Structure formats: C-alpha cells, structure tokens
C-alpha cells in the first residue's frame with residue numbers, strides 16, 4: 001500500500017490524484033490532505049477517503065465544515081496546514097499540487113523529511129530550482145515530475161535521471177490563442193483565454209498556456225529536473241498534443257512519449273514508477289490520428305516565452321522574480337484589472353526594477369518573491385501603468 005499526503009486536493013491536479021487513488025484503492029491510501037478554501041469539495045473528499053489528517057487553509061471556509069468532520073480525523077485550519085501535511089510522517093509520497101510559489105516550503109519540508117516528492121507545482125522549481133535540487137541531492141530524495149512534458153521525458157529516459165542525452169524537446173499545444181493573429185490578441189477576454197483547445201486545467205495554468213509562459217516555466221523546470229543548460233532544451237508547438245515530449249540521444253535517435261492528452265498517466269506514474277498500472281485511457285489509435293504537426297514558437301506573438309528564457313539565462317533570483325510577477329499579472333488579468341497583452345508588459349517592468357543577485361537560501365527567495373509581487377501590484381495600481 002502506497003501512502004500519500006496530498007497538498008492541494010481540491011485543485012484540478014488534486015482531484016485527478018484522488019481519481020487515481022479511487023481507481024486503485026487496493027494500492028493507494030491517502031493519509032493526509034490539505035487544501036486552500038473549497039470547503040464543500042474538501043469535506044466530500046474527507047468523507048470518501050478518510051485520511052488521518054485534513055487541513056484547510058482558509059479559516060472561514062474551515063469553520064463551515066468543522067462540525068461535519070467525521071470523528072477520528074485530525075482536522076486543522078489556518079496557515080500551518082501545508083506544513084503539517086508536508087511533514088506528515090505516515091506517508092510514502094508527498095504530492096505537492098498547490099498553485100504557485102507558496103508550495104516551496106512544503107517541497108523543502110518533504111525533502112528534509114526524506115520523503116519522495118511528486119511535484120506538480122512547477123513554480124517551485126522555476127523560482128527555487130537550484131535550492132530544491134541541491135537539497136534533494138543532499139538528502140538523497142527523488143523528485144518525481146508530474147507535469148505531462150516532464151513525465152514524458154522521464155519515461156523516455158527510462159526513469160533514469162543520470163542517463164545522458166543530446167536534447168530535450170518539449171511540446172506545446174499553443175494554448176487558447178494558437179490560431180489568433182497578433183492583432184486579434186488586443187481585445188481577448190478572460191473567457192477566451194480560459195478556453196484551452198486540448199486540456200482541462202486550473203485557471204492560472206490555462207492563462208499561462210495561452211501566453212506560453214507555461215512553456216517557458218516548463219523549460220526552466222526541465223533544466224533543474226534534468227540537470228542541463230538551456231542550450232539542450234528545445235520547445236516546439238505541436239497542436240495535437242499527443243506527443244507529450246521527446247528526448248534525443250547521442251546517436252540522433254529520438255524517443256517520444258505518446259498518448260491521448262490526459263493527466264491520468266503522469267499522475268499515476270508519479271505514484272507507481274517504475275511500475276505501470278492500468279488506466280482508463282483508451283489505446284492510441286494511429287490510423288485515426290491522421291497527422292501530427294510541429295511549428296516553431298513565434299516569440300513576437302508569445303513574448304512571455306522569451307521573458308522566461310531570458311530570466312533563466314540571467315539566473316540567480318531573476319526566475320523567482322519573473323515567476324512572482326507572472327503570478328500577479330495572471331491574477332490581475334483574471335480579475336480584469338489588466339488586459340491580456342499587458343501581462344508581459346507588467347512582468348518586464350517588474351524585472352527592470354530588480355537587480356540580479358545570487359540565491360543562497362530560502363529567505364533570499366521569499367524576499368525576492370515578495371518584492372516582485374509588491375512591485376507588480378504597485379505598477380497595476382498606477383493608472384495607465386503600461387505607459388509608465
């Protein structure tokens with residue numbers, strides 16, 4: 001029986017983790033869960049999976065369900081819940097599926113507690129990749145990719161982080177605006193950005209997919225997970241989203257991982273690798289597929305992709321600042337406080353104001369993250385900030 005502590009259980013990935021657990025209830029047991037504030041879903045998860053520990057961050061939401069928690073479950077509310085779930089001892093895997101940089105503490109806790117960590121929160125590796133991978137090495141802990149692209153690479157490498165390769169080729173769907181011209185992007189709405197052609201995901205990542213920031217974040221995530229420089233990573237638009245990524249080896253042979261677009265495979269594999277279990281995913285039908293296309297990324301249309309790569313080149317605290325500015329920019333866009341095309345403008349303006357410094361510890365990252373968020377919010381509160 002594999003015991004799981006799941007952080008972010010009510011989010012898109014969290015719900016899918018529980019679907020996998022439900023399907024293989026003889027193999028998996030959720031011993032701890034934590035979530036932000038979606039109390040009704042959280043309560044139903046608690047009743048179904050009966051974990052030993054359940055923690056809800058938002059106190060008001062927690063109070064709504066407190067009386068209905070079945071007895072025998074240790075229920076907690078407030079800011080300690082991610083800490084408690086990430087340090088939960090009766091777990092083999094800590095599954096981190098919260099949204100954003102806030103997950104970094106949990107990942108570091110789990111590593112120091114010598115638990116296997118499944119990382120669905122790419123922002124943690126983007127902002128703190130050097131620190132997190134260094135700690136993982138020091139404590140001899142496996143970081144398991146959950147992102148479909150990184151899972152595809154992990155599979156192509158035969159689950160061997162030390163296998164040498166010539167190139168990683170990460171595929172991108174092109175997001176909601178793949179077929180829009182640059183001109184059409186001027187007046188797109190939140191609703192338009194949330195219509196992803198191939199994947200059903202949380203709001204933040206769906207906007208990141210539309211801007212292709214998501215692909216930039218994934219390139220940085222791959223640099224850290226697979227210990228290589230930017231020059232060994234390539235991203236390509238593949239509208240069908242059936243090849244989830246590829247690895248090219250020394251002899252120029254390329255291994256691709258193919259399946260219908262689903263998170264079920266990477267999530268389940270993160271729990272069972274190197275073993276593979278059955279899923280509900282149908283077999284891939286090549287004769288129905290007809291074609292697979294590939295295009296270069298147009299950085300004029302997707303400036304966020306270039307911003308992410310440039311941040312990776314600068315290194316130090318800059319990817320952390322870039323990630324924080326992006327989190328704020330996406331949030332402001334979702335709240336309709338800025339326009340879609342202002343997302344990259346805002347991120348660049350924040351980065352203009354931040355000096356490159358080395359990251360020595362978690363405190364350095366937390367300070368950079370806070371500073372970038374504050375700058376981004378200040379800029380948005382100025383009228384016509386884009387012309388500022």
Ligand code: MG
Pocket residue numbers: 147148149218
């Ligand atoms: Mg992905």
